[in-house]
Amino acid sequence: MLITSTFSVAGRCESTGALGIIVTSSSPAVGARCPRIKARTGAILSQNVTDPRLSEIGLMMLEKGYDAESALRAMKAASPYPEYRQLAVVDAAGSSAVFSGEKALGIHGQFCAPNVASVGNLLCDSSIPEAMGRRFLALSGESLPDRLLASIETGYELGGELDQERSIALIVYTDDPFAYIDLRVDDSENPLAAMKQLWTMYRPLADAYKTRALTPMLAPSYGVKGDE
Secondary structure: HHHHHHHEEEOOOOOOEEEEEEEEEEOOOOOOOOOEEEEEEEEEEEEEEHHHHHHHHHHHHHHOOOOOHHHHHHHHHOOOOHHHHHEEEEEOOOOEEEOOOOOOOOOOOEEEEOEEEEEEEEEEEOOOOHHHHHHHOOOOOEEEEHHHHHHHHHHHHHHOEOOOOOEEEEEOOOOOOOOOOEEOOOOOHHHHHHHHHHHHHHHHHHHHHHHHOHHHHOOOOOOOOOOO
């Protein structure tokens, strides 16, 4: 039987409106299943016993102008098994909502506040989501990727999951329809360390990749290291 543990943070930058998610799990390739973001719309997490279809329903509600709580209600109503789901939503205005069904796995928890929502299951301590969320809020002057990384690191420091974490994903959208950052460690003995190393490498390239997409005439000449 496949039983995996997951904890995560969805957040919004108050100054730029950027939306981001960081999620880690004892299962491989968590970034392929749990997080969904659409620029200027919202960030949604579907986990515990994941149904990725629910995230699409939530985003559709947000696109029509409904807030995070309304999107969450629609996701719960659409699922024939809401008791198995754990959901989190942050909308483009910074409203947030969270839900943990009565059959959420093991020790679980949730937290939401303006601009942040965090959830986790099969945790060492039910306070981990709140600690991650408050860490995110305390770092309002930092970049969104750095805030998300610091938040998930807080979860690790507090003991994280009962199982060994194996994968992690960091995704950020700004104003563009494509991801500004979409970094994933699909299987690792130390996914957080691998992600921090990956982010250190990718950070100085992120703006250049955006420039190549939007204004290629301003991109460095072909053949320069980092060109695709």
